[in-house]
Amino acid sequence: MRRTIAEDPDWSLVTVPNLSVFCLHSIVRNFEEHPSYEDLPPNQKDFVEERLSPSLPLHVTANTIHDGVYWERCCKRRWELCVVSLYGHSWKRMFFERHLENVIELFIPDVTGQCIVLELVPLCKNYVKRLNISQLLPPIRELQGEEEESCSALGSDDERDGPSMDHFDFSILLHLLTNLEELHLSYAVQQCGMNFQWNMVEMTNRDCESLGKALKSCKTLKLLKLQQSHVDDKKCRMLVKYLLDHPSLRELDFSYNLIGDEGARALGKLLTQSKLETLNMSSNQIRGPGAKAIAHALSGNPALLSLNLRLNLLGDEGGEAIAKALMSNNTLQHLHLPANRMTRPTAVALSEALLQNKSLKTLNLCCNQLGVDGGKALEEAMSSNSTLTSCDIYQTEVDEQSFSFINRVVRTNQEEERRADELKTDELIN
Template sequence: MGVDFDLTGLHDDHTIRAGVPPPLSELCVRVLAAHFAHRPTLRGIAPRYINRLTELLPTTLPLEVTGPLIDDEGYWKRCATNRWENCTISEHGSSWKRCYFEKNLTDFLETFDPLKTDTEELMRMLAISKDYVFSLRVKQFLSHLDMEMLLQNVPTLCNLDMTFGVKDIGMEYERSLFGMKMSDVTSLAKALRVTETLTILSLPCNLLDDNTMRVLATGLQANSTITSLDLSHNKIADRGVKAIAKLLTDKAVLLSLDLSDNHVHADGGKYFGRALKINSSLETLNLRLNRLGDEGGKMLLEGLAHNSTLTHLNLSCNALDHDSAQQLGSIVSSSTSLQNLDLSGNVFSEDAGRLLRDGLQHNRTLTSMDLRLNQISVDTAAAIDETCKSNKFEMQRARRLIFEEQQMAQYGHK
């Protein structure tokens, strides 16, 4: 009597001729895969068979089993693509295993309701994920969990992007469902004092205002790891900016600060101007879509004149005018650090444009200046753009020469 063998799922390397049974090693791997849920171990299996074994494993095995045992990227790719349509692993360190665990924990946190799900289930999920989660992007956070507990139980977390809101709410909108409460901010401030791994913190669209910002700043003041802070699309005004500016001391580690689309007025520009005079860490500052006005812009730029580290500055849509342009003309003529400057959507006149053009005559570092939606003539804008392009070309040429010199020094003439 003939024996029927199941040939489904065979890899090309294992394809056999009809009527010929598969090799004994293949049969053993199939048996191991079929019983893996009951006997989860890779001990004693030759390395050359492990990839074949993971090919046959179902993607529904418990994460407590597969997480510690399986590192094969092919297996985790199957798990991720079977569950989610869009998986961009470049957002997860180009690792399918990390992608799966981060998206899985994100989904859990976005739907977790302590009134419907036992807190023990949350602790179990955090315990399963703690070694594989480095980045979280949570766009719905209804549970208002203790942030200190969350960060302590995910000690590898480096990047946290969190919005307290509701997705797909439809006609059931309630104001109370959106934004961080004072208790949330207080909890996060406490967590920031003790975290040793978090380097990127993004809190967009959380209805943060001056009062909540001042509380959050107390946690940031005691933090020495965060290098990138995104507070865009909130309601932070001048008193909140004053608290933020106090973080920008000469000992600060913050490299990037995004306050776009807030309520920053002239006093906020003054506070930032004072901070930029002494700060030596900040490289990127985004104040797009605020209300600095010409006075606030001028005071901020007066501080920038004494700064030697800022490379990217966005002041678009702030009603900047002649006084700001005059200060900018002086800055760009002597700056050795500023590379990208966005001034679009302001009210610069043709005279302001000429001030910027003339200031650029001695500049060698600015490679981009965006002046769209101003009252500057096409010819003046074109002259500024040409100077920036020339600077960019010369910088690329200098980098290329340095690279070639390093290669020659390392390998010698051939």
């Protein structure tokens, strides 16, 4: 009786891969030259995506590989913190939004070619819904040694004309991003260290003009946030000019800028001609006249749901104007007026408004000087109000009795609202 003994005692037929596995490995190895795997069943697609290199060129993978494990690997390889829930649970969306953000944030005018951005657009436009740009770099203006002296002596055209643009020009991009809904911008330079200069935190007039044109062309935009960019009255009016007839804009945030009364008047005009639902103007320089313009628009505005004027200079002139507007406004739900140098007259005017207004749910008056009499007026008004479910009057110099009473009424209103919501839910279920 004869026997054949293999040279490898551990060898067995089980360890030989199936032919299909060899084929899948071949697809992985040759994917850059032949990027096709559409006809594979789902489990085999996963096998390929788990083994493809995250370094493959984007023009190969962008419109070939669907959302899933491959893009998760690409994200985690590139960034330490990856919260996919912030991107609609889409790894592909996260990758392309953050990749485009990085390209824009590192763009240097007259050094970086616009083609770097434009070539990326066909690959990412279907997946980019939000851009959060935390820095925009200015052009390089420094001249060294003899070159600087020569330009100074001759008064060269380059020095007179300056760079072709001051920061990245959004007018070349936004109209191409057909799914963009949110744009967060800050014209600032991050991590500049000892080289800090104030012009590193500044939006220029040219920037403003190009951004305004870009915003007008982006018909899908719903939220615009432009913070910490030294936007003054002139720039605010310029931006508003381009936003007046915007078809989809619903939320506008110009907080932490230098906008005063003239800019506030422009925003008042915007409120009358748009469908804005949220306006955030906190930490600007709006005074009484500017607040009056916003209040005038508010009195006849059927769309605005939230108004934030925290950390401005409204005073009682502005506070009383907004309170008067609340008597005819039936849509505003959230009003924030902290730290605006308001005193008793504003509290009295607001108490009169609260007796009539039935839409306001949130009122924030903290860090004003309402005083004991102002607190009494609000206490009296709250005894007849059943809609306000948040009333912040911390550090307003009201007495303890008024403070406690207002908080009790607020808690009662919260409980009533909760019960009403439960009844509506039960009715929908039944």
